Amino acid sequence: MVLPSQIELIVNEPLLVVIIAPIVGGALAYLCALVSRRAAAAMGALATGATLYFAVVVLVASLTGPRSVRLDMVRWPTATTYPVFQADILNAWLLALSSLLFFLIAVYSCGIVTSKNLGGGYFLLLSSCASAVFGLFLSGDLLSFYTFWEASVICSTFLVASGFTSRAAQIANKTFYASSAASVPLLLSFLWLADKAGTTEIAVVLSSVVQARPGGWELAALVLLATVAVRVAIVPLHGWFVAAMSSAHAPVAALVSAVVLQIGLYVTLRMVMPLLGSRPDWSLVAASAGLLTILVGSVVALRSNDLPQALAYVAVGQIGYVVLSMSLGGTLASAAAVLQTISYVLILPLLILAASEMATAAKRIEAKSWLELPRASTLLSVCLAIALLGVAGVPPLNGFASKSLAYRALLQIGSQEQLLMLLGTFLATALTVAAVVRLGMNVVPSSSTASGSIGGNSLWTRATILVLAAASVALGLAADLVERELLQPIISLTSRSPSSITLGGGQWTSVLATALLLAAFACGLGIYRLGYAPRVPLDATGSDRAQSHTRALPLLAPIGRQYWRLADRGIFDAISITRVLVNSVAGVAAWLVNILFGRAGR
Numbered sequence: 001m002v003l004p005s006q007i008e009l010i011v012n013e014p015l016l017v018v019i020i021a022p023i024v025g026g027a028l029a030y031l032c033a034l035v036s037r038r039a040a041a042a043m044g045a046l047a048t049g050a051t052l053y054f055a056v057v058v059l060v061a062s063l064t065g066p067r068s069v070r071l072d073m074v075r076w077p078t079a080t081t082y083p084v085f086q087a088d089i090l091n092a093w094l095l096a097l098s099s100l101l102f103f104l105i106a107v108y109s110c111g112i113v114t115s116k117n118l119g120g121g122y123f124l125l126l127s128s129c130a131s132a133v134f135g136l137f138l139s140g141d142l143l144s145f146y147t148f149w150e151a152s153v154i155c156s157t158f159l160v161a162s163g164f165t166s167r168a169a170q171i172a173n174k175t176f177y178a179s180s181a182a183s184v185p186l187l188l189s190f191l192w193l194a195d196k197a198g199t200t201e202i203a204v205v206l207s208s209v210v211q212a213r214p215g216g217w218e219l220a221a222l223v224l225l226a227t228v229a230v231r232v233a234i235v236p237l238h239g240w241f242v243a244a245m246s247s248a249h250a251p252v253a254a255l256v257s258a259v260v261l262q263i264g265l266y267v268t269l270r271m272v273m274p275l276l277g278s279r280p281d282w283s284l285v286a287a288s289a290g291l292l293t294i295l296v297g298s299v300v301a302l303r304s305n306d307l308p309q310a311l312a313y314v315a316v317g318q319i320g321y322v323v324l325s326m327s328l329g330g331t332l333a334s335a336a337a338v339l340q341t342i343s344y345v346l347i348l349p350l351l352i353l354a355a356s357e358m359a360t361a362a363k364r365i366e367a368k369s370w371l372e373l374p375r376a377s378t379l380l381s382v383c384l385a386i387a388l389l390g391v392a393g394v395p396p397l398n399g400f401a402s403k404s405l406a407y408r409a410l411l412q413i414g415s416q417e418q419l420l421m422l423l424g425t426f427l428a429t430a431l432t433v434a435a436v437v438r439l440g441m442n443v444v445p446s447s448s449t450a451s452g453s454i455g456g457n458s459l460w461t462r463a464t465i466l467v468l469a470a471a472s473v474a475l476g477l478a479a480d481l482v483e484r485e486l487l488q489p490i491i492s493l494t495s496r497s498p499s500s501i502t503l504g505g506g507q508w509t510s511v512l513a514t515a516l517l518l519a520a521f522a523c524g525l526g527i528y529r530l531g532y533a534p535r536v537p538l539d540a541t542g543s544d545r546a547q548s549h550t551r552a553l554p555l556l557a558p559i560g561r562q563y564w565r566l567a568d569r570g571i572f573d574a575i576s577i578t579r580v581l582v583n584s585v586a587g588v589a590a591w592l593v594n595i596l597f598g599r600a601g602r
Contacts, residue, residue: 026127033120111460293320433524
């Protein structure tokens with residue numbers, strides 16, 4: 001196995017700045033809050049922006065070669081012999097992605113600093129959490145890794161409690177207890193591994209344990225796997241995650257959902273796979289847990305009438321996709337897990353923030369439909385649609401390429417469990433599509449009863465959402481570039497032999513995987529139309545009530561009536577026409593589904 005120590009880069013000065021700059025900026029933001037909250041917000045955004053710059057410096061250094069990018073700062077004295085901080089292609093990409101996320105969350109928070117009563121303490125916690133996460137990614141030894149792990153747990157706990165309500169405080173305590181219950185066994189396993197290897201350097205520890213196989217190594221690996229399962233919120237260990245996302249502010253919920261995925265991917269690739277990569281029995285258990293996580297998340301999100309809870313369970317389902325792909329093993333599966341993590345780090349915050357903004361806009365004017373929202377919300381609606389379609393895996397958005405790789409990995413397993421796992425994944429994908437369609441259709445009407453915190457509708461919040469939407473679309477369109485510059489080096493880092501990935505190739509499996517995804521998408525639409533669509537939807541004008549969505553619609557009559565209403569009332573704006581077109585396509589699709597499955601209208 002190619003170990004990280006063989007290609008790691010020591011880029012000392014930028015690494016130190018990346019870790020130190022956020023917390024220093026957070027302290028300055030706390031002091032600025034004594035003058036003005038807006039000044040504190042600006043300082044927090046400035047600190048995370050500077051961190052993003054240095055993270056890009058580290059990324060460029062990892063792509064172009066050792067020490068090709070340097071800053072003239074004080075060198076870490078023991079970096080050549082004791083890799084306290086190190087960067088290779090894996091953690092450099094995660095560092096750049098997470099720093100971009102923290103910067104966007106800080107910018108979004110600038111827009112709600114007044115409405116949500118956010119002070120300097122919030123930005124100090126946000127910056128401290130950024131430093132902890134960055135330090136975790138860059139740690140080269142077990143003790144510093146554990147230190148930053150605990151720091152990230154504590155900071156995220158206080159961020160959840162920043163809602164300043166009794167429920168938020170209770171949920172924060174639950175989050176802390178759940179994370180602490182997994183932290184103590186993690187520390188014991190780290191101490192055991194360091195004792196057997198004679199050092200705390202992660203690369204040396206993994207190499208020694210893999211080669212020597214000392215007694216008890218499987219128990220230590222199992223403890224590490226269980227800790228990751230708790231932190232990543234795999235079913236049935238997801239209770240704290242759902243509660244935290246349902247009670248926290250929208251930016252905190254978006255941050256937690258993305259950071260959880262990144263940490264889970266990093267620990268799995270860096271530690272779990274080198275230890276358990278040769279154990280197919282554990283891989284089967286992990287794959288089953290991932291599939292169960294997808295199913296539970298999709299079903300609960302499909303049936304939930306509460307917006308924050310539905311968003312939380314959609315995030316749980318996407319975590320399941322990453323776990324499933326990671327546990328399958330092989331080049332395609334690992335590539336799918338990495339690409340899914342990158343995609344969902346952009347999609348999930350976009351979905352949470354855009355849905356919160358839509359809910360806020362609807363609540364202010366007591367709207368009952370997207371059509372009743374002001375024209376200024378049109379672009380916001382497009383961003384929400386991008387997030388929903390990305391989660392569903394609709395081409396050419398960024399969720400399609402990662403799900404396609406996962407299906408190709410399932411098709412190439414060749415074991416007796418392949419068919420059951422493939423069928424389960426197909427059903428889970430269909431349920432995911434149905435859940436996101438229902439979420440999109442009901443995000444406005446459900447906003448009046450949502451229990452969680454929602455957004456703020458300002459220039460800063462909308463700018464953040466637009467950047468996330470643009471990044472999601474760009475990632476989907478530039479899948480080949482991502483494969484060449486990111487997936488190939490990372491898979492070469494973690495695999496046993498040189499690997500090759502082609503997103504658009506793969507002989508017949510690529511075509512079959514695409515066909516399965518499209519079929520799952522069609523089945524998901526059928527599930528929504530036949531069982532979960534609202535019975536009294538609004539028509540194209542947003543004022544009249546139409547017939548039930550759950551029965552098979554005739555082809556011509558409803559479509560003709562809707563177009564006639566537009567012509568009669570002189571309504572030809574883009575939203576109304578788009579609504580009619582969507583209803584027309586959905587009506588035809590429902591009619592075809594009823595014919596194919598022989599289901600009579602209600």
